[in-house]
Amino acid sequence: MLILVAGLLALLGILNDPGHAGRLVTVAGCDLALAAAALLFPWRRTGRHAPALLGLAGFAVIGLSTWSFGGIAAGTGPFLVLLYAWAALHFPRWILLAYLAPATAAYLVPLILTRQPDMVLGSAAILMPIALAVALLIEAQARYLRDERERLARIEQWRTAMVNTLAHDVRSPLTNVEGVLELLKDTADGRTGRLLDAALRQTARILRLADGLLDLQRIDSSGHLRLDRETHPARKLVLEALTYVRADAEVRVEIDEDLAIHVDKQRFEQILLNLITNALRYGEPPVVVSITRDAGFDRLEVRDHGPGVPDSLRANLFGQFAVGSKEGVGLGLWIVRQLATAHGGRAVAEARDPGVAMVVTxxxxxAG
Incomplete structure (x- = not known):
């Protein structure tokens, strides 16, 4: 693209200097031919650094252009620096150092052939060190960014493997535990039966969370999560989810009996429990759960009455791997945001006095 732009600029130059139209057409033809060769050549079949040969061809065109205009290098000098910058983005520093001799020759030889004064020749002593220094700085930064990207890619691979392993390894023993609890429940009664029912509900919830981890991993890789949305009575849905919350938790439900919401039941339950758990852990009771309808959206709000969240942190609460402390949360709220987005809604934190409200729409x- 850089060489193509140079060729087009040479053609546009005819408008400003029609007296040198023949030379400009020659230079433009060389640039356009080189650009076409660069585009059509099968570089993937060559070595990693083979495209660096384009730089040598580019320097040759620079020399031709300077010679064609009688040693005027006002336009070719900046292009030489740009060519060096391009090389710095793609190739290691040894190629930049190897470029120094042909680049200097491309700049100086036309000036010598056209008998330019020593002052003009001496400009190479300024231009070439600047071009090389700029290129080395760009190469260092580009190399750092490439190394950082590779490091992040390795971390992401490790995280993906960890999540998948955790989800799969949790399912197998829990399935066995669930089977044993079912057998014990068949022969239990009274208080023991109720305890086994509670244990079965929690086991089922952990299994669903394992499935949720796998689903969220698919969100990372494909950007999509399949939902099984149906219309459910909102209050009943919330009360069922609260059976998984510890009995002594002070949670108040403020939802109209007649309100129905259109959600994936399992994902909604995951959202609600994550928000309630977060409110109980970091806030103060009572935790108030409400759902209201406004402008085509159902608004789930889970509010605590604790110290609240600083304004500087509130905007980042739903980010992945947010800080886990009294002033932040971990992965739970990121999961909430992903599930809200999959439903076509959003998740935000709003300040209250006292406390904070986690709102999911x-x-x-x-609607629609």
């Missing part, structure tokens, strides 16, 4: 059954 869902398109209402009558």
């Amino acid at each position: 869902f398109p209402s059954p009558t």
Whole structure:
């Protein structure tokens, strides 16, 4: 693209200097031919650094252009620096150092052939060190960014493997535990039966969370999460989810009996429990759960009455791997945001006095 732009600029130069139209057409033809060769040549079949040969051809065109205009290098000098900058983005420093001799020759030889004064020749002593220094700085930064990208890619691979392993390894023993609990429940009664029911509910929830981890991993890789959305009575859905919360938790539900929401039941439960758990852990009771409808969206709000969240942190609460402390949360709220987005809604934190409200919206059954 850089060489193509140079060729087009040479053609545009005819408008300003029609007296040298023949030379400009020659230079433009060389640039356009080189650009076409660069585009059509099968570089993937060659070595990693083979495209560096384009730089040598580019320097040759620079020399031709300077010679064609009688040693005027006002336009070719900046292009030489740009060519060096391009090389710095793609090739190691040894290639930049190897470029120094042909680049200097491309700049000086036309000036010598056209008998330019010593002052003009001496400009190479300024231009070439500047071009090389700029290129080395760009190469160092580009190399750092490439190394950082590779490091992040390795971390992501490790995280993906860890999540997949955790999800799969949790399912197998829990399935066996669930089977044993089912057998014990068949022969239990009274208080023991109720305890086994609670244990089965929690086991089922952990299994669903394992499935959720796998689903969220698919969100990272494909950007999509399949939802099984149906219309459910909102209050009943929330009360069922609260059976997984510890009995002594002070949670108050403020939802109309007649309100229905259109959600994936399992994902909604995951959202709600993550928000309630977060409120109980970092806030103060009572935790108030409410759902209201407004402008085509159902608004789930989970509010605590604790010290609240600083303004500087509130905007980042739903980010992945947010800080886990009294002033932040971990992965739970990121999962909430992903599930809210999959439903076509969003998740935000809003300040309250006292406390903070975690708000998640869902398109209402009558929307659209």
